[in-house]
Amino acid sequence: MRILLVEDDLILGDGIKAGLEQDGYVVEWAQDGVSAERFANAMPFDAVVLDIGLPKQDGITTLMHMRKNNINTPVLLLTARDTVQDRITGLDSGADDYLIKPFDLDELCARLRALMRRHSGRASPEIRYRDIILNPASHTIVQNGKIVDITAREFFILQALLENSGRVLSRGQLEESLYSRDENPDSNTVEVHIHKLRKKLGKDIINTVRGVGYIVKKEERSRLDVS
Numbered sequence: 548m549r550i551l552l553v554e555d556d557l558i559l560g561d562g563i564k565a566g567l568e569q570d571g572y573v574v575e576w577a578q579d580g581v582s583a584e585r586f587a588n589a590m591p592f593d594a595v596v597l598d599i600g601l602p603k604q605d606g607i608t609t610l611m612h613m614r615k616n617n618i619n620t621p622v623l624l625l626t627a628r629d630t631v632q633d634r635i636t637g638l639d640s641g642a643d644d645y646l647i648k649p650f651d652l653d654e655l656c657a658r659l660r661a662l663m664r665r666h667s668g669r670a671s672p673e674i675r676y677r678d679i680i681l682n683p684a685s686h687t688i689v690q691n692g693k694i695v696d697i698t699a700r701e702f703f704i705l706q707a708l709l710e711n712s713g714r715v716l717s718r719g720q721l722e723e724s725l726y727s728r729d730e731n732p733d734s735n736t737v738e739v740h741i742h743k744l745r746k747k748l749g750k751d752i753i754n755t756v757r758g759v760g761y762i763v764k765k766e767e768r769s770r771l772d773v774s
């Protein structure tokens with residue numbers, strides 16, 4: 548899961564980045580509106596944390612440009628306490644939620660999970676597939692009632708495949724959600740994670756589409772959430 552963090556306050560930005568990374572997210576950090584827009588146009592993100600007061604180009608303008616460019620990524624605005632009008636303009640300009648500074652890092656993470664959940668069309672916080680329950684908040688996978696020992700990257704691969712069940716995801720798409728620009732994963736890293744996932748969960752959950760990527764087939768009768 549890849550997050551674009553846009554914050555010009557170095558101490559705050561550093562804290563948010565560290566907190567998100569601790570939760571297993573890949574974070575790209577832009578410190579002004581112009582580079583934020585460049586990032587957003589260059590690669591896909593699962594969510595954007597966007598400060599309103601920014602150098603070069605303010606957050607609202609950045610947001611409006613993103614929406615104009617058909618970037619539908621969920622956006623969480625960070626706003627100062629006394630700027631009601633900013634928040635209204637922000638929501639009307641396509642933001643999905645906002646947090647007032649100062650805020651609690653745990654709340655930021657919870658709101659991001661909620662945004663990404665709604666964006667993927669899920670009402671329930673858990674993803675259920677056959678005998679598997681994946682919980683994005685606790686980062687746990689339970690199969691047949693037992694907790695599966697899983698790494699952060701294996702978790703995100705499985706989450707991406709389950710959220711896109713019925714669609715093939717390429718190795719490149721999976722890699723993008725796992726690694727930041729600075730990291731250079733070995734060319735077979737995704738295969739290694741998939742291999743381990745199959746060993747842990749059984750061979751028939753993740754299917755290989757030769758030369759294209761990986762897919763989790765849609766369930767016949769979808770149990771994806773009406774809870």
Ligand code: CA
Binds near residue numbers: 600
């Ligand atoms: Ca600021």
